[in-house]
Amino acid sequence: MESTDGAGVTADHINEWLGAWQLNQLYAQDRNRGEARRIWARVAFAALDGAEQAGYPARNADADRFNLRALLIADLAPDDDPLWSPDRLASDVLEALPLGLEQARVWVIDWRMRPRHEILALRTCKNLLGPMELITDRLATGPVRTQIDRWLNLRPHLP
Structure with a gap:
């Protein structure tokens, strides 16, 4: 059941962004990826920005x-x-x-x-x-x- 006040939608959006953050963070933390880790980190930061805009503290x-x-x-x-x-x-x-x-x-x-x-x-x-x-x-x-x-x-x- 979908929330009529928008709270459920916001929580879903935060969780989607946090899922993208976590995946890209894992790649950024992988020592086998060398300097490419900085690129993965930037993508992770972009996802974290999205989560924050959606309401993540x-x-x-x-x-x-x-x-x-x-x-x-x-x-x-x-x-x-x-x-x-x-x-x-x-x-x-x-x-x-x-x-x-x-x-x-x-x-x-x-x-x-x-x-x-x-x-x-x-x-x-x-x-x-x-x-x-x-x-x-x-x-x-x-x-x-x-x-x-x-x-x-x-x-x-x-x-």
Whole structure:
């Protein structure tokens, strides 16, 4: 039975896009595919963009994108494309974080007592920062690296 409010249609569209994301992500992760992995990743990112436009949460899409980018940076090394730059990825992660570092430090002290939306914000920070652990050693020395290091020191304390 089809939903009259459109909710079922949206969920179907998200799932179709996520199916395309997952298939192309598998190809992008396949180490036997060499440099072609970057092409598969771009197709995967396009599918993820479609899922996000259909209603997939941006925080989930960002985490998925950042994880795949970090994996390919670690496996294939950076190239001239900013998409595969460790420093650009770090900047993108910092920009996507829903909280500032100082706010996160305050909230993490008693995170179990926080309202659900604040716990979700802390958890989102933890998820978005995960890929940085894979490529931190590739970051250039500077303010972005300093910020990432500070966040990664806090990450084990995030819910």
